[in-house]
Amino acid sequence: MVEVHGMLATVLVHGTGERIRCRPPRDRTTPVVGDRADIDEAGGEPTIVALAARERTLTRPISEHKPLVIATHVDRLLVVSAVDPPPRPGLVDRILCAVGDEPIEVVLIVNKIDMPGVDAAIKRLDAHAGLDYAVVPVSAVRGDGIAALRERIATGLTVVMGHSGVGKSTLLNALVPGAELVTAEVNEKTGKGRHTTTVSTCHVVDGPWPRGGLVVDTPGIRAFPLHGLALTEIAGRFPGFRAATARCRFVDCLHETEPDCGVAEAVAAGTVPRMRQKAWLALLERVRAERSTPTRRPPSPRRPG
Ligand SMILES: Nc1nc2c(ncn2[C@@H]2O[C@H](COP(=O)(O)OP(=O)(O)OP(=O)(O)O)[C@@H](O)[C@H]2O)c(=O)[nH]1
Numbered sequence: 001m002v003e004v005h006g007m008l009a010t011v012l013v014h015g016t017g018e019r020i021r022c023r024p025p026r027d028r029t030t031p032v033v034g035d036r037a038d039i040d041e042a043g044g045e046p047t048i049v050a051l052a053a054r055e056r057t058l059t060r061p062i063s064e065h066k067p068l069v070i071a072t073h074v075d076r077l078l079v080v081s082a083v084d085p086p087p088r089p090g091l092v093d094r095i096l097c098a099v100g101d102e103p104i105e106v107v108l109i110v111n112k113i114d115m116p117g118v119d120a121a122i123k124r125l126d127a128h129a130g131l132d133y134a135v136v137p138v139s140a141v142r143g144d145g146i147a148a149l150r151e152r153i154a155t156g157l158t159v160v161m162g163h164s165g166v167g168k169s170t171l172l173n174a175l176v177p178g179a180e181l182v183t184a185e186v187n188e189k190t191g192k193g194r195h196t197t198t199v200s201t202c203h204v205v206d207g208p209w210p211r212g213g214l215v216v217d218t219p220g221i222r223a224f225p226l227h228g229l230a231l232t233e234i235a236g237r238f239p240g241f242r243a244a245t246a247r248c249r250f251v252d253c254l255h256e257t258e259p260d261c262g263v264a265e266a267v268a269a270g271t272v273p274r275m276r277q278k279a280w281l282a283l284l285e286r287v288r289a290e291r292s293t294p295t296r297r298p299p300s301p302r303r304p305g
């Protein structure tokens with residue numbers, strides 16, 4: 001297992017399988033999981049000299065001032081729910097709003113299908129399945145669906161998120177036996193140093209990265225505040241609204257009672273389910289309430305480094 005701790009980052013080196021503790025770049029940029037880094041090992045302590053431009057970055061928009069970057073160059077996000085505690089479609093919507101337009105594949109996992117109540121749990125994600133999100137039932141304990149899921153994450157960088165208690169740790173251990181044995185290979189020299197990636201709480205799946213995959217664990221979620229997004233941004237990102245919002249008369253339409261709202265028209269025409277409109281209005285109401293009670297601090301998540 002490799003982690004980013006404070007100002008030191010562990011860099012997973014292409015080609016040698018080495019992990020090197022590195023000082024951050026001189027411009028004091030904080031490396032995050034998935035960063036592509038060039039390192040300089042000449043003269044003492046290894047130092048990151050450059051980070052490649054970030055893309056497919058996953059953040060938690062916890063505050064207006066500093067979005068918490070979870071990882072970058074993310075290929076896939078597993079949002080883990082369970083039969084118990086049951087899936088919370090509202091939490092899934094918040095996470096999808098945070099993903100926004102980043103081209104990151106989202107997979108909705110329902111864990112613990114060895115327990116009673118599977119159909120009811122999966123049904124709670126029907127609306128999202130209807131939006132073409134993959135809903136994948138598994139049992140980390142009994143093993144159902146684990147081999148197929150492991151295959152699915154065997155390339156690229158996968159981030160695992162989920163509410164506390166859904167069995168994320170159990171699932172990771174089932175997917176990646178011996179998770180602490182991190183190695184990496186494939187030679188890729190660059191001008192200044194070796195082309196590398198900094199990683200944190202990262203596990204290797206099915207062979208050395210980048211031929212195999214990397215899985216990044218994240219702390220269990222209890223709340224997923226969206227303070228870092230304007231209401232209009234959330235309104236534009238709400239899953240399933242994209243096509244309809246293009247026809248709203250006002251660019252800052254919140255799809256409530258505004259005239260010529262594309263979402264209202266889509267609901268009337270039956271192309272957006274009324275349930276989704278209700279889900280949106282409920283989310284909007286909650287987000288507004290959260291904004292008017294600034295004393296309720298969000299739980300402080302683990303710092304990425
Ligand atoms: N029945 C059943 N129980 C499971 C399964 N996976 C995990 N559990 C149980 O669910 C509980 C929570 O599992 P964890 O893996 O600790 O959950 P977590 O999501 O990592 O929790 P946080 O650390 O709070 O994020 C434990 O009691 C597990 O034994 C499963 O597939 N079936």
Ligand SMILES: [Zn+2]
Pocket residue numbers: 245248249253254255256258260261262263264
């Ligand atoms: Zn509208």
